Amino acid sequence: MRRYEVFPNHPVSPLQIAEFDPAPLGNTEVAVAIKAVSLNFRDILVTRNTYFANIVDGLVPCSDGAGEVVAVGKDVKGLAVGDRVATLFFPHWYSGKADARALSDARGAESTGAFTERFITDESGLVKLPDSLSYAEAATLPCAAVTAWNSLFEAGDLKPGQTVLLLGTGGVSIFALQFAKAAGAKVIITSSDDAKLERAKALGADHGINYKTHPEWHEEVLRLTGGAGVDVVLEVGGPGTLERSLMSVGVGGRIAYIGVLTGLAGAANPVMLIPKASSIQGIFVGSRAMFADMLDAIAAHGIKPVIDREFPFEEAPAALKHMENGGHFGKIVIRVGD
Numbered sequence: 001m002r003r004y005e006v007f008p009n010h011p012v013s014p015l016q017i018a019e020f021d022p023a024p025l026g027n028t029e030v031a032v033a034i035k036a037v038s039l040n041f042r043d044i045l046v047t048r049n050t051y052f053a054n055i056v057d058g059l060v061p062c063s064d065g066a067g068e069v070v071a072v073g074k075d076v077k078g079l080a081v082g083d084r085v086a087t088l089f090f091p092h093w094y095s096g097k098a099d100a101r102a103l104s105d106a107r108g109a110e111s112t113g114a115f116t117e118r119f120i121t122d123e124s125g126l127v128k129l130p131d132s133l134s135y136a137e138a139a140t141l142p143c144a145a146v147t148a149w150n151s152l153f154e155a156g157d158l159k160p161g162q163t164v165l166l167l168g169t170g171g172v173s174i175f176a177l178q179f180a181k182a183a184g185a186k187v188i189i190t191s192s193d194d195a196k197l198e199r200a201k202a203l204g205a206d207h208g209i210n211y212k213t214h215p216e217w218h219e220e221v222l223r224l225t226g227g228a229g230v231d232v233v234l235e236v237g238g239p240g241t242l243e244r245s246l247m248s249v250g251v252g253g254r255i256a257y258i259g260v261l262t263g264l265a266g267a268a269n270p271v272m273l274i275p276k277a278s279s280i281q282g283i284f285v286g287s288r289a290m291f292a293d294m295l296d297a298i299a300a301h302g303i304k305p306v307i308d309r310e311f312p313f314e315e316a317p318a319a320l321k322h323m324e325n326g327g328h329f330g331k332i333v334i335r336v337g338d
């Protein structure tokens with residue numbers, strides 16, 4: 001069997017293919033033949049060891065995988081050989097609010113990830129898939145899509161007719177665009193690229209703002225909302241964007257603070273949240289229950305994950321480079337085991 005392992009301090013190849021023999025299956029464990037993984041921006045941070053968790057040499061990366069169950073331990077109750085499954089980002093966050101246990105063991109950073117031909121986990125680490133999703137499509141869901149779902153409908157409490165602001169056209173934002181439109185919300189999306197804004201509009205975005213040609217893009221957001229600002233912001237940037245998101249959010253609005261595309265530091269001042277009685281909340285992916293609700297919505301609305309490009313297993317470093325270059329729209333997938 002083959003898998004990828006991360007060596008963050010390696011000067012040339014932080015991502016390496018390794019041969020391995022799968023461990024014997026425990027009584028409550030399940031073996032999955034992974035068919036596809038998807039990349040997240042965090043996988044770049046993991047290969048550089050700049051992620052929140054310390055990355056140990058030899059870690060199997062990637063939180064997001066989908067595949068077929070090929071063996072189950074004798075006490076496994078909920079899964080059987082032949083089931084189609086996806087990995088959970090947090091194998092111990094079942095439902096409700098997160099506690100410290102729920103947020104431990106994040107796949108592909110604090111625990112073994114999915115970038116392997118044979119993934120072995122307790123059955124609690126997997127979710128069953130509907131037949132409507134291909135393995136490549138399902139592999140896009142565990143991190144970016146659940147994060148978008150949580151930000152919009154749990155933390156963001158988004159209601160039909162409200163307005164959402166999305167930054168850029170990466171994995172989280174494009175899922176959020178699809179979910180928000182399915183829920184009857186209005187979407188304003190930013191991008192560095194007019195062609196990407198046109199693609200976002202084809203997916204239903206109501207307004208696009210080029211943040212390169214409009215560096216003060218919050219002014220456009222306020223203009224487009226008649227000065228009122230938006231109800232929900234999915235803040236995936238950080239320094240430079242957070243300041244503008246704080247100015248873009250309206251009275252009673254919610255900022256879901258998700259990402260670090262522009263860095264970890266910054267000087268944003270949250271004081272303007274006070275007169276608007278608005279709020280900001282850190283988001284960390286989501287629970288199994290959120291994943292299940294999201295799968296129901298995907299099936300009900302016939303939502304198809306937007307895959308920018310698929311790479312063969314051997315070309316993972318090129319796939320990571322493609323993500324780093326930022327030319328993608330939506331998700332990047334790598335096939336496994338073909």
Ligand SMILES: NC(=O)c1ccc[n+]([C@@H]2O[C@H](COP(=O)([O-])OP(=O)(O)OC[C@H]3O[C@@H](n4cnc5c(N)ncnc54)[C@H](OP(=O)(O)O)[C@@H]3O)[C@@H](O)[C@H]2O)c1
Pocket residue numbers: 039040041042143144147167168169170171172173190191192193196211236237240241257258259260261262283284285286323326327328330
């Ligand atoms: N907290 C969590 O649970 C969680 C979960 C998932 C992701 N994240 C974080 O959220 C962020 C986004 O993740 P992702 O997987 O969606 O990343 P991604 O797919 O790599 O998104 C990249 C895109 O972001 C846009 N972007 C880059 N700099 C920008 C800026 N200054 N202003 C606006 N847009 C900008 C660009 O879009 P254009 O090309 O259109 O300009 C770029 O193509 C990352 O920092 C990731 O680590 C956090």
